[in-house]
Amino acid sequence: MRSNSLTLFRTAARCARPCPTSYRTAQYGIRWSSSGERQWSTPLAKSLAEAITTTGPISVASYMRQCLTSPEGGYYTRQTTGHDQFGAKGDFITSPEISQIFGELVGIWLYAEWLAQGRKEKVQIIEVGPGRGTLMDDVLRTISSFKPFVQSIEAIYLVEASPHLRNQQARRLADTEEPSKSDIGWTAPCKRIPGCNIIWCEDIRFVPKDETSTPFILAHEFFDALPIHVFQNIPESKIPASSTILTPTGPIKPTTGPQAPKNNWHELVVTPTSSSSDSKIPASSTKEPRPEFQLTVSKTPTPHSLYLPKTSPRYKKLENTPNAIIEISPESLSYISDFAVRIGGSNPPTSPTPPLCTTTPTISSQSAPLKKSTTSGAALILDYGPSSTIPSNTLRGIRSHKPCSPFSSPGLVDLSADVDFLALAESVLNASPNVEIHGPVEQAFFLGSMGIKERAERLLRGAKDEETRKRLETGWKRLVDRGPDGMGKTYKAMAIVPWQEGRVRRPVGFGGDVVG
Template structure:
């Protein structure tokens, strides 16, 4: 057992079972023992690898998309370039390098990071020293923004509900006593059925008994706030994550440790916890804030539209054989249907009256 296990067990013993959202918030964000608060989880030596760590091509193409979108906005003299959950700063570093292809855009940009981890803030500061840091989206500057959220919404706390013959009951984390005298964490249903099911997506309400529904109140609140910001001050946003395009029942909570799946309820604080993004609910939240939501696409289609195949060819032409193999492997990993190409989706959001972003010119 870890110190965080003991802390969570004490909370459950004192006040009863925790919602999964409360459990995730502690496991990931506890100031001392939370997963993201005490380590750098990315890369081969960490627990998982994100797209920016796979290849510079990812960030460079996002950077060119930002520069192109800035031009379509009318080239405002000042714009906030924002990243939510910027990891080690690798993505923004690549974005800014690509931005130098359009010097006027590079001059207009001021970088803002939304980050809560002191460890990761240190990594980001080493790569992007002139950024401004925020604890939440609420303090972003009141000006047009270009926002990137890559694998951000999947790590926000979710709530789960399970349908029984008496209705929808919340799934909660409780203590399971062991014969040895210790305990494990496990799930139990709240005794009272959910009185108001309006918080659940319409697509799950007719699910059969035993089905599990997930919602992400934190993600929807952030999306609505950003939608309002875009509506008031202008700009555009990209949300890139793994998930499903339509709301549907299913238990997608998972833990990753050492590049392999783990038990989400074993050793909290020692593994990454995530859940699939419900892009339909997320899009509704952005729209509720006043922004325009463009049709969902896959990461593979989006990167191909931006020219990743051509970029890989140009890089390979200057590479040695080993480097060329790495470039080919990265291209496949980012775009192939059996890799990240279709599981990962891209949701594009803009100010309501903004010109169509790249890829939607004919929409």
Template sequence: RRNIPGLTWSVFSRLTGVNRLGRRQHEIKRDLCTQEPLDLKEFFMRHLTARIKANGPLSIAEYMKEVLTNPVTGYYIKNEVFGESGDFITSPEINQMFGELIGIWCVHEWQQMGKPDKLQIVELGPGKGTLAADMMRVFSQFKEFNKAISLHLVEVSPKMRQFQLEALTGATTPEDTVVESQRSKYGPEVHWHRFLDQVPNERSCVIAHEFFDILPIYKFQKKDGEWHEILVDIQEGGGLRFIMSRGPTTNAKAFLTHLAETDERDHVEVSPESGIIVQKISQRVSDHGGRALIIDYGHEGTKKDTFRAFKAHKLFDPLEMPGSADLTADVDFAYFKHCCGENVKTFGPVTQNNFLNGMGIGARLQALMQDKDVETRRAMMKSVWRLMHPQQMGWGFKFFAIAPKDTDYVPPGFTPITAHNEPKSEQKSEPK
């Protein structure tokens, strides 16, 4: 502008429309800040339909990314999602014993490694830091182990880092502060990273609890012997609908090469992003030693259509009011085994019931209930019932471990389930 004689800002703005664009952007920001939540959802629906009209139907992966992580209207950006008041509750929030027993597992595996001087505890997607805090409390009881470890949390959200900081250090910082590292109240240093690649390449024990189930998936359905992709399109009269591609898509050709010829399913879900992360974890274990423990609800390449939404702890239509409910799909542990390759050894998946029983949750419960009043004992029994019962979390959630190829023992909690030791629950209803 300075180099063109006679071109004033008013002339420039009339020629380019920059003034109008600037005003419009201001109006959008103002509207997003002042409108009610329902209007924001309507705005997001208009955004999705406009994108579909411009570029065609969305893959399920694209839809999940928009709904969960859109910087303005994304579910994880604007909602309080954890705990009884949110849309779902996780095992660490139900009972402290869950995190404590995972902590004991880490200590045991460190001992099996020969008690190395340094070990990184790495958690992917730590939520509010509840699991990490429960583990760290256990670690503090093992002085030699506590001295050897550092905690590394892989977390993108500055808001979630604030929760984790408070849980692990007791400190608080201004909301716009990006936390990088701080000493925990348990002793070891805590470091935050945006991505796994930023964690130093050293011996680690990687924990991923309910991390993979929200990563984007692609859905495919077999028709006339060919795999077609399931997409999200606009519904006549408003709203969204699922459609099937007319023929095999590029995604179908690229992401289904792992399927065995004997796989009889006619509907498959695949998360390539999850596969890449599992490959990176396996490579770390292979190159630098350590362990990995993945906990999520899932299956061994047997389930078909698991894509769903949760709102207020209940199933919800995943295409209704996008951004108002959590989207998720079961983890395919058979796919994870494929992604791990031949340079590591895998264990499981076993049920959560099996793992926690193997780690001695019954004995731990008895110890904690000593000298407690009736109401406290009842609450503790109820929480363990939720963790263990087949119709609660006991069988839906699975544990899966990755270890170096030369590991010559079965880690605790992973004893294979047989007809003789298959987990059973004598308590069929909620404890009173």
């Protein structure tokens, strides 16, 4: 496994898989019953169906966003009583919940990077999508032992859209039931670091950035939950010239006439399944609820299908591959670009491009250019996805630790998709001139390099009973197990650090040693 994404980025991407098998698709649209008698699994399912019936099919990105963060019962924003999304009793379990060693090693990584960069002052620690706060709690507990590092920390920022999760984080990290309102969100004193505040924001754009700050950014299982757009390369597809889409920065015109491509990208969009078609499926034929929604191939172009597949040479290489499927996450690219700008400053503004979607919140690194005389900071991304290919057919649902259809029970099912690490790397290099990328490397390599075995052995020697010893042993091995039931191979680590002219310094965990 190569640990430098610059090398990976310059290699040719392999083709995406052809026509999907995991998606239930219908060619060029369907008809469905809008009868008020239909029973929906959740209020959000009914609301989505009514909206689609009124205005037409929606993108996968819009569907994911509503299912996960809708105020009308989104998975992360709904109020839960006696049920938690995380942990053994919830729907899924994450690495910090499996073993405390995971968060401890992430804390050590931050400290090692702070040392390597010359012990910077005015440090911000930022986590996007902090879950229940387990990772940040272990990180802060670990770094609290390094007093000079702690004294450099100005504030801890948590980017969280869910009020329910924000309150859980506040209880864990600040010993308070509900944080106080602040100018940019909410705040409470950090229990691990006296004199330092934890500040919650709903969007990373509210986190202050300036040329003198040193941001250390954590994104653990964050990008997999960001919405994706899905496109299929339809053979012998003809897009009429009248399909031109007007935007505030100019029209997007499809290529027509003799120069028109033989294949065209069409967006896969979400529609409700029809009541009549559902009734033909015997209830005893499946133990899962029948999907209430399905993917259909859009007959006409969408702004996304005319624009997004043209944004990278990796996608363009698939233009002559009939029925290829690609997944693109504009929000992921916006977030990772913001990380890069905070660390290395902005690239000079380029010519304006059409907006990705009028309903999609984007984070522009060019709206407020940032110049950093001295680059500093780092970002650590830990997530799952392929190392060098474009994800396809990866949208999935999970409930009670079991896979299920992403189109059933909206709001009660967690949705995710594989992270396109090469797309993230490409966006980082386009966003800032003064950063370098390392990884992705397998989680087993990263944690092994950070000393997970040695830390586990030390904890095992101090275990007070057999139950604790068994839990520690099972936990750390699961994190690095490269088999089908482990997390060591599927999960990857990637780092963004400042670029230094004349030398490449690999961070610890990515083939480098502790320096400074």
